[in-house]
Amino acid sequence: xxxxLICLTVSPTVxxxxxxxxxxxxxxxxxxxxxxVYLEVYYTFDVSKLxxxxxxxxxxxxxxMDIYFxxxxxxxxVARQTWRIPFTTNDSTLLATSRSYSDVLGFLLAPDVYxxxxxxxxxxxxxxxxxxSVPIDLRPIESAHISLSDIELCTSIVxxxxxxxxxxxxxxxxxxxxxxxxxxxxxxxxYYYIETYNLLKNSSPYYYTRLTVTNSIxxxxxxxxxxxxxxxxxxxxxxxxxxxxxxTGAYTVNFTVIDSVDNSNYTSSKKIFVYNPQLPxxxxxxxxxxxxxxxxxxxxxxSELDLEFSQLKYIMSRAEQAEYKNVKGIDAKRKVLYEFxxxxxxxxxxxxxxxxxxxxxxxxxxxxxFRAGFKDGWKTDRGRVFIVYGPPDxxxxxxxxxxxxxxxxxTYHSIQGGVEFIFGDRSGFSDYDLLHSTHRDExxxxxxxNQLQVQ
Numbered sequence: 146x147x148x149x150l151i152c153l154t155v156s157p158t159v160x161x162x163x164x165x166x167x168x169x170x171x172x173x174x175x176x177x178x179x180x181x182v183y184l185e186v187y188y189t190f191d192v193s194k195l196x197x198x199x200x201x202x203x204x205x206x207x208x209x210m211d212i213y214f215x216x217x218x219x220x221x222x223v224a225r226q227t228w229r230i231p232f233t234t235n236d237s238t239l240l241a242t243s244r245s246y247s248d249v250l251g252f253l254l255a256p257d258v259y260x261x262x263x264x265x266x267x268x269x270x271x272x273x274x275x276x277x278s279v280p281i282d283l284r285p286i287e288s289a290h291i292s293l294s295d296i297e298l299c300t301s302i303v304x305x306x307x308x309x310x311x312x313x314x315x316x317x318x319x320x321x322x323x324x325x326x327x328x329x330x331x332x333x334x335x336y337y338y339i340e341t342y343n344l345l346k347n348s349s350p351y352y353y354t355r356l357t358v359t360n361s362i363x364x365x366x367x368x369x370x371x372x373x374x375x376x377x378x379x380x381x382x383x384x385x386x387x388x389x390x391x392x393t394g395a396y397t398v399n400f401t402v403i404d405s406v407d408n409s410n411y412t413s414s415k416k417i418f419v420y421n422p423q424l425p426x427x428x429x430x431x432x433x434x435x436x437x438x439x440x441x442x443x444x445x446x447x448s449e450l451d452l453e454f455s456q457l458k459y460i461m462s463r464a465e466q467a468e469y470k471n472v473k474g475i476d477a478k479r480k481v482l483y484e485f486x487x488x489x490x491x492x493x494x495x496x497x498x499x500x501x502x503x504x505x506x507x508x509x510x511x512x513x514x515f516r517a518g519f520k521d522g523w524k525t526d527r528g529r530v531f532i533v534y535g536p537p538d539x540x541x542x543x544x545x546x547x548x549x550x551x552x553x554x555x556t557y558h559s560i561q562g563g564v565e566f567i568f569g570d571r572s573g574f575s576d577y578d579l580l581h582s583t584h585r586d587e588x589x590x591x592x593x594x595n596q597l598q599v600q
Contacts, residue, residue, distance in 0.1 A: 166194040168265045168275045171324040173295035176286045176342055176379075181253045184283065185297065186212060187322035188263065189247040190275075192232055193240045195267040204240070206232045207268035212250060217258040217280070224252045229268065247300075249312060249322055256285040273513060279448045291352075291402050292342045293413040298323045298398075299336035302383050316340075316381045326444055329420035333389040339400050339413060342379045350375055353403040354382060361395050361443065388417075392424045395443030418444045442479040450478045456508055456523055459533050460499065461485070507532040517576035526579040530555065530566050537566070550597040553577060561585060569597045 169189045177183035188210070195206040213225035230248075234240070259281045266274025286292050303319045313319050320338050328335050337356075344352065351374050358367035367386050382400065396419055401412040418441060437443065442450070454461075454469050461469075469481045486501045511528030512521055522528045531537075537555035544551045552569040564584040568577035581593035590596075 166190065166266055166273060166275050168263055168277075169324045170263055170279075171298065171322065171326060172261075172281070173297045174283065174286065175294045175340055177253050181255050182283055182285060184252045184254055186250045186252065186261075187247065187297070187324040188212075188250075188265075189245050189322075189324040190265060192244040192246050193242060195232065196270045197232075197234075197237075197240060198269065202235065204234050204237060208232070208246075209266060209268050209271065209274075211262075211264040213262050214252065214254065214259045214281075215262065217260055223259070224254060226250055226252075245325075247322055247324055254283055256283050258282050273516060277448060277452065279446055286342060288343060290343060290346055290409070291404055291411050293400065293402060293411055294340040294342075296398060296400055296413050296415040297338040298326055298415060298417060299338055300332060302336045302338060302385070318381070318383060320383075326416065327418045327420060328388050329393070334385050334387055335398065335417060336385045337383065337398060337400070339382045340379060341382060341402055344375050344380060345378050347375075347404055347406040349405045352405050355399075355401040355403065356384065356386070357399045357401070358386065358391075359397045359399065360391075361437075366391060366396070388419045389421065390424075391419045391421060393419060393421050395419075395440070416444050437476075437480050437483040440479075440483055442483050445479070447475045447478065450475065450482060453482060454478070456505075457482075457485070459529055460504070504532065507535065515577075518574055520576065525576060527553075527555075527568055527577050530579065534560060548599045549594075550599060551577075552580070552597055567593055569593070571596055 167190065171187045173185050173187070175183040175185065190208065192206075192208075195208060197204040197206040199205075208230040209227075210230065211225070211227045214223050215221060216223050230246070232246075260278050261281050262276070262278045264274060264276040286294070297320065299320055300323045301319075301321045305314060305317060305319050307317050309317075309319070311319065313321050318338065320336075323332070323336075341354075351372050354371050354373055356367070356369045357365050359365050369384075369386070373380070388396075395416055397414055397416050399412055399414045401410050403410045445453075454466075458466065465481075465485060469478065472478055472481055489498045490500070492498055508523045508528075511523045511525070511531050515522035515525045515528040515531070517525050523532060534557055538558045539554075539556040541554040541556075542551075543549070543553070550570055550573070552567060555566040555568070557564050557566075561584060564587075565582060566579060566584070566587070567581045569580045570577050579588055580596055581590045582588055
């Protein structure tokens with residue numbers, strides 16, 4: 146793929162990458178050729194999280210992206226695209242607030258079970274990249290009866306001329322994807338794009354389409370039906386609906402085609418998350434099950450849930466960890482994580498519980514500042530201490546002492562009357578191990594200095 150030059154023309158100077166570079170991804174299947182499915186991958190990230198450098202009064206940054214698919218049966222790579230995305234701006238004010246960039250890639254893949262890998266980050270801060278993988282059971286588009294593509298969720302859909310070209314143009318529409326699947330606020334309209342196939346399998350002159358939006362307990366909150374003429378073998382369905390009257394929570398968008406000959410029906414569905422904090426929570430979803438489905442967990446993939454679980458090991462009890470490991474299915478995992486945070490918030494014995502928002506701010510900071518080689522920052526000893534205890538009150542850095550490897554002393558004045566944590570770079574690769582602490586529940590080694598002596 147050729148690199149795209151993206152000029153940011155919107156106007157304190159901020160040129161450093163902000164913590165928490167994250168990539169959002171969505172997928173949709175469409176009919177390909179006789180043997181393969183056309184899979185579109187939609188991705189998004191916040192441009193302000195990249196690290197911009199000034200060159201000749203212009204701020205520049207470059208994102209690197211790598212997406213590839215491995216066949217699960219033999220772990221072979223069957224498709225891959227790697228590319229660069231340059232960004233430029235002469236107005237640093239833009240970088241002080243979030244600016245999302247979204248794009249789409251297409252892959253022709255045989256129906257099979259795959260694992261998709263996504264890696265992305267700044268060219269000059271690649272060590273702080275985001276990476277994840279998700280399993281994909283890529284099913285074929287059926288040819289024996291009416292069938293549908295997956296739903297593509299969008300921020301806008303506009304009719305264009307038949308000769309128009311562009312990365313978002315298809316079937317005379319400019320279709321801009323919304324990989325985050327989050328709506329509300331400034332994005333109060335949900336646009337959707339879907340293709341229907343094999344419409345001439347029956348001879349009736351018409352068929353029906355039905356769009357429904359259901360809340361977390363299955364109640365229909367939006368319903369629209371239409372009668373369509375059978376003219377072509379396939380058709381494109383586009384539309385939009387408003388969510389500014391829907392309360393915060395997860396919803397499911399369902400698009401159904403009903404055959405007028407035998408009333409057979411075929412449905413494609415996709416979850417969205419609506420955020421309208423000015424509206425109260427729906428009382429019908431106030432129970433545990435409804436609350437889980439009305440939370441951000443409702444739209445998280447299983448790999449995203451597993452990552453959050455692994456990052457919670459520092460504050461989870463053994464029983465809580467065992468509970469998550471023993472449950473089966475994505476819905477059960479969602480419930481365990483939701484209940485974990487709910488119980489912490491309701492714990493009256495802890496007057497200042499660590500909130501989920503604060504906890505993952507610390508995770509992001511750890512990933513930003515304590516990464517060591519290929520080890521994520523949250524997995525390091527300094528990352529763990531920062532996540533559990535927060536930022537230290539004092540840090541002593543000893544980087545250039547004679548015959549001594551680098552080490553740091555972190556001091557917390559408000560914990561147990563004052564405690565210290567001592568970390569040493571024994572390997573020489575900036576991976577500082579915890580050598581000693583005066584905290585009663587941490588590693589204690591009065592002879593910690595012996596581990597730092599240069600032989």
